[in-house]
């Protein structure tokens with residue numbers, strides 16, 4: 001049986017980034033994916049902020065970063081628009097199938113071995129190693145490794161098979177549905193457009209992420225426990241807007257987004273979990289590309305250390321928990337509180353916020369200017385006292 | 397019991413992520429449903445973005 005230092009299950013952004021980091025460090029790494037093509041099918045809105053390009057050392061390439069974005073337009077339930085516009089490009093809409101292929105090429109170039117159509121059906125500990133069983137085009141395969149990185153996305157079973165429960169609770173997950181539409185009309189293709197309201201998207205929002213002047217990803221995310229489906233909300237949104245309803249749907253995709261059930265522990269003996277499999281998604285907007293790649297980098301670096309020290313114990317690997325929580329985890333828990341506050345707002349309160357908030361305010365708030373926060377809250381509370389209780393509740 | 401409609405399914409794996417007993421697995425383009433493991437919690441019905449899981453008889 002072929003043995004590897006590390007086997008990665010799942011070749012999305014997380015798995016491919018881990019593969020590259022490991023290969024760069026001369027680690028013998030195998031990355032398996034059940035899909036027949038890297039990057040397909042897409043289950044994503046494909047937005048990525050510029051900060052992530054810098055943090056992940058990625059250079060935007062027009063082959064996969066197809067639409068530069070300079071800000072966002074937010075729409076309240078009654079349609080009031082708040083615009084946040086930067087002078088410079090602040091992010092990109094990706095073509096993810098091309099992006100993931102690019103990540104795969106980079107990893108392969110460094111020496112990682114990637115195999116598609118390899119479905120991992122079971123993982124079992126044997127002695128100090130883990131054995132990986134699966135099927136490739138109907139034939140069984142079996143490999144062993146010292147460390148498994150579970151980067152198998154939202155439908156991850158690898159960690160669960162090794163004894164770490166990564167199941168999502170319904171309250172902690174959003175249901176998402178998206179059309180890529182062509183032949184539609186909208187304003188400002190250099191902005192992303194986000195539509196809020198309990199009728200539009202309970203707990204979430206509808207997004208329109210432009211890909212050119214007449215094409216966009218139009219999608220919705222809603223709380224996972226709702227009776228109506230995400231598709232129901234998106235169809236309702238589109239059919240009420242002639243500028244969208246007249247277009248063609250050239251791609252449909254769906255998915256679930258873990259928006260808050262962070263795992264306190266993401267390691268066991270021989271196991272590291274990262275990306276959607278470890279619920280590493282921003283709870284306020286559901287973005288996970290950047291976070292999953294950052295976490296995968298940390299997980300891979302810890303794996304490199306573990307291999308050097310020949311120590312694959314949970315105790316050693318738990319360094320990954322510590323490093324991730326220091327870098328992101330605690331900040332994300334704060335953002336979870338912000339989301340919990342947002343989801344309690346009535347449409348009226350939402351509108352009151354939009355009425356009292358300019359794009360500039362949002363930038364200052366996001367930048368953490370405390371005096372601005374205080375001023376804004378004061379303004380808001382005078383107009384909508386009901387919000388005060390909700391703020392207090394969400395801070396608990 | 398829940399009923400799975402493969403023709404509706406977009407194979408996104410959402411249902412797998414919430415199933416508490418690993419009764420579901422995404423087999424690339426369809427869901428493998430193990431009725432013997434299922435505890436009828438209906439989580440898959442709620443999360444599915446397109447309604448490919450339904451409560452039987454409803």
Ligand SMILES: Cc1cc2nc3c(=O)[nH]c(=O)nc-3n(C[C@H](O)[C@H](O)[C@H](O)COP(=O)(O)OP(=O)(O)OC[C@H]3O[C@@H](n4cnc5c(N)ncnc54)[C@H](O)[C@@H]3O)c2cc1C
Pocket residue numbers: 009010011012013014015032033034035043044045046047048118119120121151152153154155156157176177178219253254255256257274275276277281286287288289290292
């Ligand atoms: C509708 C929707 C919109 C989104 N929009 C955005 C957005 O605009 N911006 C953003 O940053 N994020 C967005 N996200 C989130 C983002 O898509 C994910 O956070 C990101 O893909 C996570 O990457 P990953 O590598 O962890 O998992 P994935 O990309 O899901 O990759 C996991 C891989 O593991 C493979 N796999 C699973 N099980 C096995 C197995 N047993 N054997 C072999 N292979 C296996 C799968 O085939 C898959 O290729 C969105 C998500 C959804 C659902």
Ligand code: SF4
Pocket residue numbers: 254404405406407408409410411412422427443444445446447448449
């Ligand atoms: S959540 Fe629905 S669409 Fe997605 S894989 Fe499960 S049954 Fe199919």
Ligand code: SF4
Pocket residue numbers: 398411414415416417418419420433434435436437438439440441
């Ligand atoms: S009803 Fe519950 S236990 Fe049964 S398959 Fe669906 S999620 Fe799993």
